[in-house]
Amino acid sequence: MTKKIFMSIFRNQWTEKRIRLWQANRESGRTRWVLTQGVMGWGTTMFLVMTALSLFDGTADVHLRTRLIVGMIIWPIAGLVWGMLVWSWTERSYQKHVERRES
Numbered sequence: 001m002t003k004k005i006f007m008s009i010f011r012n013q014w015t016e017k018r019i020r021l022w023q024a025n026r027e028s029g030r031t032r033w034v035l036t037q038g039v040m041g042w043g044t045t046m047f048l049v050m051t052a053l054s055l056f057d058g059t060a061d062v063h064l065r066t067r068l069i070v071g072m073i074i075w076p077i078a079g080l081v082w083g084m085l086v087w088s089w090t091e092r093s094y095q096k097h098v099e100r101r102e103s
Contacts, residue, residue: 038083
């Protein structure tokens with residue numbers, strides 16, 4: 001069941017609007033998309049959320065500077081990985097959709 005849930009999260013419904021959007025993303029390039037959506041979008045958001053959570057739960061009092069430095073290293077790297085994975089999954093799904101439409 002876990003595999004089914006995981007796969008449904010990343011299943012793309014390829015509507016005409018979504019196809020046009022993905023084609024525009026592809027034209028802009030993988031590197032740009034990964035940097036803007038992965039590193040800047042997801043990585044920055046996670047850094048802010050995790051920093052805020054550590055401030056609210058009181059665990060950041062002693063080591064706030066260390067947490068900030070580690071977070072500024074970890075979350076951009078995690079965003080890079082996330083962006084590359086999502087790009088790959090989406091591109092693979094798009095290619096399968098195109099192949100099905102052409103056959």
